[in-house]
Amino acid sequence: MRATVLVRPKPGILDPQGEAVETALEHLGFTVSGARVGKVIDLEVEAADPAAVKAQVEQMCERLLANPLIESYEIEVTG
């Protein structure tokens, strides 16, 4: 089964990448605010059902994919 992990800088964590992206978008003429840059991690996981996939990926996030001090994560399991 396929799982997608979205890793985001936690609210309140300074994200200079997000700020740089925001400034660049403004230079292109867009009006934006609150740009934040995170990561997407796509995985193929062997497991019996979506709940089991989610449980495994949660472990992966806690142990490696995200650092809980600065990042939050969301897991999406797709068929």
Added chain:
Amino acid sequence: MGLPQPRIGVVVYPGSNDDHDALWALAALDAEAIPVWHEQRELPALDAVVLPGGFSYGDYLRCGAIARFSPATAAVREFADAGGLVLGICNGFQILCEAGLLPGILLENESLQFVCRDVRLTVERDELPFTARCAAGQELVIPVKHGDGRWFAPPQLLAQLEAGRQIVLRYAEPCNGSVGDVAGVCNERGNVMGLMPHPEHAVDPLLGSADGALILASLVEAARDRAVALA
């Protein structure tokens, strides 16, 4: 009879690039400096360990996040848990933070620019195995070279570390946006320390500063004391 040379290991990860400078500097300060390959699950008999600077495993995911799972890092954790002296420099500091051996984490510089220059630092603690040759309040000039050196800890953790005197070095000038201007921290027990500046690049006046030798010579001396105690 001369004093015994302490044995100090320098862990070499794929992507480490300051390992040779660290080995050279430690040997120049009269240690027997021994490279330790990252696949080694057992450390040789050592009196201290240095995790050098570089870009271990390409700094993929987050700096230090992959190196944390190296066989040698597991061995370093056991060494530190047993009270062994461990110093992490730059990428080594990042690895120790990711491994949970040191508090906080290193994020991309506030400026998003790679900073490569001498910086002034203030010594906060002078009784650690890594700073015994320094004096509290002393200013050191040691170079930094990093893109991800902004040390961060949430306010509650920072307050706890300040109260526990775990901040060892601070930048005396703007550098990378670290909270509290933190340049180096230690663990609660004081046997593990990490810093972003590179003492191994400042061990001879010819290099612009020999202040880094104060940190490394402190480590060599503390490691020698341990070697003597064990002999």
